Amino acid sequence: MNDRIEKQVELKAPVPRVWRAIADPAEFGAWFRVKFLDPFAPGKRVRGTMTYPGYEGMALEIVIRKIEPETLFSFTWHPYAVDPKLDTSKETPTLVEFRLQKSGTGTLLTVVESGFGQLPPGPRALEAFRMNEGGWTEQMKNVGAYVAGS
Amino acid sequence: MSRGASALRRHAPVFAALGDETRLSLVAKLCDAAPCSITRLAAGSRITRQAVTKHLRVLEGAGIVRGVRSGRQVLFELDPAPLEAVRDYLSQVSRQWDVLLSRLKDFVER
Numbered sequence: 333m334n335d336r337i338e339k340q341v342e343l344k345a346p347v348p349r350v351w352r353a354i355a356d357p358a359e360f361g362a363w364f365r366v367k368f369l370d371p372f373a374p375g376k377r378v379r380g381t382m383t384y385p386g387y388e389g390m391a392l393e394i395v396i397r398k399i400e401p402e403t404l405f406s407f408t409w410h411p412y413a414v415d416p417k418l419d420t421s422k423e424t425p426t427l428v429e430f431r432l433q434k435s436g437t438g439t440l441l442t443v444v445e446s447g448f449g450q451l452p453p454g455p456r457a458l459e460a461f462r463m464n465e466g467g468w469t470e471q472m473k474n475v476g477a478y479v480a481g482s
Numbered sequence: 483m484s485r486g487a488s489a490l491r492r493h494a495p496v497f498a499a500l501g502d503e504t505r506l507s508l509v510a511k512l513c514d515a516a517p518c519s520i521t522r523l524a525a526g527s528r529i530t531r532q533a534v535t536k537h538l539r540v541l542e543g544a545g546i547v548r549g550v551r552s553g554r555q556v557l558f559e560l561d562p563a564p565l566e567a568v569r570d571y572l573s574q575v576s577r578q579w580d581v582l583l584s585r586l587k588d589f590v591e592r
Binding site for chain 2: 337339341343344345349350353354359362363364365441443445448
């Protein structure tokens with residue numbers, strides 16, 4: 333079984349436009365629905381708060397790995413770091429990579445998230461988070477409606 | 483962004499157990515067949531019975547495989563539940579990226 337997720341999407345926008353939407357914290361935050369509080373720089377820990385309706389103010393943190401202009405942007409994160417009661421400092425994060433390539437119609441974007449298998453086993457005492465698991469379905473419906481309507 | 487910590491932690495040992503080619507090949511064999519003995523699992527491959535035993539213990543520890551006593555020998559069979567749970571979890575993460583990327587598409591194309 334593959335422990336990585338890979339996505340490819342054709343975007344009808346030139347590479348510099350797509351790059352800005354990914355490497356600029358304000359633009360990234362606009363579609364990712366996060367307000368970042370720090371600038372992006374390699375090796376830097378970037379704090380943010382979610383702006384998604386229903387999750388406003390929840391903390392999110394990513395660590396920037398690579399910034400290779402118009403080519404590669406990567407970061408690591410703990411997908412569940414929004415629970416303030418959980419100490420994730422000892423956990424291995426997953427790695428998210430955005431790769432951009434010029435294509436006939438604009439930009440071919442490849443996103444890979446990997447490293448799920450490196451997470452050490454741990455206790456399941458994360459009661460606070462349980463409701464978010466159920467909440468995701470609801471969130472998906474909202475976003476589906478948003479995308480369909482635009 | 484909110485994927486459920488408990489889900490991820492529950493699946494981590496399954497991912498770890500499957501992150502090995504020999505173990506994956508054992509899982510594949512067990513998928514195709516009725517419960518198998520260690521001798522049968524080792525047959526036709528270059529893996530020793532000792533190595534098969536060791537890998538089966540890891541898979542057993544992750545809940546993917548269980549040993550069932552049959553007369554004087556122990557047969558091993560697959561428990562599909564953890565594999566299905568991991569697959570469901572990954573497809574949830576996958577759907578999340580689909581949603582995020584459609585938002586990004588909308589954002590850069592308008």
